[in-house]
Amino acid sequence: MSLGQMSEGQVGLMQEMSQRALDLGVPMSVHFDITYRCNERCVHCYLDHDDHGEMTTAEIKRVLDELADAGTLFLTFSGGEVLMRRDFFELLEYARQLMFAVRIKTNAVMIGKAEARRMLELGIDQVQVSIYSHRREVHDAITKLSGSLRRSVEAIRSLRAQGLRVTIANVLMAANMRDHAGVQALARELGVQYTLDPTITPKMDGDTSILNLRIPGVELSGVFHNENLVGNVEEFCAPPPAPGEDVMEGYPCSAGHTLAYISPYGDVFPCVQFPLPSGNVRRQKFLDIWNHSAELNEVRSIRAKDLTVCSSCSHVGTCTRCPGLAYMEGSMRGPSTADCEKSFHRTGIRSANTLRREQSASFGPLIHIQPLRP
Amino acid sequence: MSAKYIAKSAGIASRLLGGEMMIMSAVDSTFFTLNPVATVIWQAADGRTPLAEIVSQRVCAEFEIDFDTAHRDAEDFVEELSSHGILLVSERPFPEPSASPTEAA
Numbered sequence: 001m002s003l004g005q006m007s008e009g010q011v012g013l014m015q016e017m018s019q020r021a022l023d024l025g026v027p028m029s030v031h032f033d034i035t036y037r038c039n040e041r042c043v044h045c046y047l048d049h050d051d052h053g054e055m056t057t058a059e060i061k062r063v064l065d066e067l068a069d070a071g072t073l074f075l076t077f078s079g080g081e082v083l084m085r086r087d088f089f090e091l092l093e094y095a096r097q098l099m100f101a102v103r104i105k106t107n108a109v110m111i112g113k114a115e116a117r118r119m120l121e122l123g124i125d126q127v128q129v130s131i132y133s134h135r136r137e138v139h140d141a142i143t144k145l146s147g148s149l150r151r152s153v154e155a156i157r158s159l160r161a162q163g164l165r166v167t168i169a170n171v172l173m174a175a176n177m178r179d180h181a182g183v184q185a186l187a188r189e190l191g192v193q194y195t196l197d198p199t200i201t202p203k204m205d206g207d208t209s210i211l212n213l214r215i216p217g218v219e220l221s222g223v224f225h226n227e228n229l230v231g232n233v234e235e236f237c238a239p240p241p242a243p244g245e246d247v248m249e250g251y252p253c254s255a256g257h258t259l260a261y262i263s264p265y266g267d268v269f270p271c272v273q274f275p276l277p278s279g280n281v282r283r284q285k286f287l288d289i290w291n292h293s294a295e296l297n298e299v300r301s302i303r304a305k306d307l308t309v310c311s312s313c314s315h316v317g318t319c320t321r322c323p324g325l326a327y328m329e330g331s332m333r334g335p336s337t338a339d340c341e342k343s344f345h346r347t348g349i350r351s352a353n354t355l356r357r358e359q360s361a362s363f364g365p366l367i368h369i370q371p372l373r374p
Numbered sequence: 375m376s377a378k379y380i381a382k383s384a385g386i387a388s389r390l391l392g393g394e395m396m397i398m399s400a401v402d403s404t405f406f407t408l409n410p411v412a413t414v415i416w417q418a419a420d421g422r423t424p425l426a427e428i429v430s431q432r433v434c435a436e437f438e439i440d441f442d443t444a445h446r447d448a449e450d451f452v453e454e455l456s457s458h459g460i461l462l463v464s465e466r467p468f469p470e471p472s473a474s475p476t477e478a479a
Contacts, residue, residue, distance in 0.1 A: 014405055017396055024392050073389040073396055101387035101398045123385040123400035165403065 021258045022251075026071040027290055028258045031272050034060060034091065035080040035264050040107050040143040042130075044173055044213050046203045047080065054264040057087045059282065061094050063262065066286040068098040078105035078272075080264070083115070092122055101125045105169075108155035109148055116158040127159055128167045128195075132175075134182035142175055156190050167193040172223065173200055173213040184228065196229055199338065201273055202328050214338070221345040237346050240318040247317040248305040255323060256299035260290065270299050274324025276332070299323070302333060309335045313352035315343040380428075380452055380461050381421030381468045388416075401459055411437055412451055419461060421468030425452060 021028040035054055036047045055063070067075065075095055082088050082104060095102050104119070108129040111119075119127065129152055133139040139149035159166050168187045170180055180196055187194035198215055202208045215223075223229055230236040251257055256270030256278075266282040268289050269275055278296045279289030290296065302323070305311050308331065310321060320343070325336035335353035343351050350358075382388070385400040395413040397406040408416055414436060418428040429445045437444075455461040462468070 013407065017391060017405075017407060020392050026391060028391070068389070071389055071391060073387060073391075073398070096387075099386070099388045101400075123387075125387065125398065125400055125403060 018254075018258060021071070022254075024071075025291070026258065027067070027260045028072060029074040029076070029254070029260075030067055030072045031076045031078060031259070031261045032060075032063075033078050033080060033261070033263055033272070034082055034088070035085050037084040038079060038081040038107075039084060039109060040081065040145045040148060042132075042143050043175070044142070044171065044200050044210050046201050046210070048204065049080065052265060054085075055266055055282070057090060059266070060091055063266070063281050063286060064091075064095055064098055064100075066281070068100070070287045070290060073101055074103065075100035076103045076105060081110070082106055083110040089115075089118055089122075092119070092124070096122045096124075103128065105130075107143070107148065107152055108159070109145070109151040111155035111158060113158050113161075116155070116162045116164065119159070120162040120164055124164060126165045126167060128169050129156055129159075131168045131170060131183055131186065133179040134186045135179060138176050138179060142173075153186070153190070156192060160191055165193070166190070167195055170194065170196045171200070172196055172198040172215055174215050174219075175213065177215040177219050177223075180223070180229065196223070198223060198342075199273075199322075201325065204275055206328070217341055217345055220342065224342075224346040237348075239347050239349055240315050240343075242314075243304070243317040248303065248311065250304050251300075252302065252304065252307070252321060252323045256296045260286075262286075268293070270296060271324050273322055274299075274327055274332075276324075276327055299332065306333055307335075308333050309353045309356060310351075314349060315340075315347070315351050319343045319351070376465050378425040378449075378452070379421055379423070379464050379467050380415075380419040380425055380456075381464075382416070382419050383460055383462055386460050397460060399458060399460055404458065406455075406458075406460070411439075415448055415451065416461075421462070421464075422470075425449070 018028065036049055037051055038049050077092070083106060085091070092102065102124050103126045104124060105128045131139065131152060132142045136149045140146055156166055168183060170183045172180060184194050198220060200211055200214045203210060224237060225233050227233050255274050259271055261269040261272045262281060263269070266280045267277055268279045268281060268286070270278065276295050276299070278293040281289065304316055310316050310319065313319070319339055321339045322336045323332050325338055326332055326334045329336060335351070337353060340351035340353045344354060387398045387400065389396050390413065393410050393413065395408040395416050397408065398404070411433060414432050415428055418432050425448060426445060429448050430441055433439065433444045433448065434441055452461055452463060456463045
């Protein structure tokens with residue numbers, strides 16, 4: 001009999017544990033925005049940066065206790081800017097004592113050598129820093145904070161000097177759509193990972209005006225066919241295979257299944273991009289919300305075969321469809337048009353949603369109202 | 375045979391999932407899972423209880439296994455985890471840790 005069985009860190013093992021968490025209904029990952037306050041004012045940001053009554057240190061610690069009890073391993077502290085909270089390192093220390101694998105999303109402008117050293121001491125798993133361009137005038141115009149690129153890059157150097165793992169997150173929009181190669185080169189020079197995201201989401205209050213900042217479709221096609229960004233272009237842009245039964249019985253994504261989002265005010269949502277209020281940890285225990293929320297249970301009930309338009313779409317098995325964006329568009333079972341566009345620009349094949357829209361547009365309005373002329 | 379004491383490294387993250395312990399090393403993000411028997415040893419690794427006592431009081435009590443076999447396997451297991459910096463091993467008890475929240479088990 002073998003007493004100790006140890007398996008080591010392959011992607012397959014992580015997938016196996018994610019599947020087990022899904023089967024057991026365990027919220028393995030939680031994204032926790034501990035503040036919406038921020039020292040930058042990014043043009044594409046979906047948040048309201050005023051403080052409407054953030055949770056106190058004691059409240060957040062209690063929630064962290066509850067998350068540990070619920071089985072959460074991966075904890076992402078984000079915001080707003082996390083370092084705007086004076087108790088940030090106290091929360092970080094508490095989270096590490098509870099044995100979470102902690103990841104931090106930050107603009108890093110408040111991280112100096114001392115902060116980087118403390119993060120190393122606390123065993124932070126990863127720090128993700130938002131960089132929009134390698135050019136000061138572009139980056140600082142997006143963040144609306146003069147000197148922000150210089151300060152963020154200096155912070156990355158401090159984090160790397162401590163040996164911390166850092167990822168540069170490059171949100172792509174019209175204003176910086178030609179700068180991804182420069183940011184990639186900067187990431188290489190700094191010895192950090194690079195990740196690109198062309199997703200701009202509506203504001204939390206439903207305002208969609210910032211969607212105008214999204215990069216035009218033709219540029220998106222260029223991104224998806226750039227081997228420096230996607231690797232094997234032929235594979236990445238291949239036409240979708242016919243979906244099998246396993247695809248149709250599958251879940252759209254991990255939101256609400258193994259992932260939860262908590263706002264600075266204690267509101268619980270399936271995901272940071274899925275503003276479906278599902279409970280509040282100031283009034284209920286997290287696990288009660290996770291197990292019994294009608295909203296979360298509805299999210300969990302949805303299979304690919306239940307999607308009103310997407311279930312008949314050839315992309316159903318390979319699309320990055322975001323149920324949160326679909327929800328913001330009108331229905332959590334409906335299509336997410338931004339992802340339809342991504343699928344089209346990736347493969348050249350129109351989605352069922354796009355075809356439906358084109359068809360209804362070609363019919364024209366069913367009733368014409370002609371003003372009477374005297 | 376000298377006593378052996380084991381303690382969890384401060385640089386790891388861990389959580390129990392369906393009876394098996396998930397462990398992630400903060401040093402290199404290496405991910406491990408432990409089976410239920412190894413999980414019992416891990417949970418008992420308080421730095422103060424000798425490994426032999428953990429084996430006799432916890433492992434042999436909870437699983438059908440004789441002490442000599444269990445202890446031999448436990449020694450191998452501890453050596454492997456310590457080689458990854460996940461477990462700390464000493465011939466003396468580790469100092470009492472400062473007050474901290476209880477790890478969810």
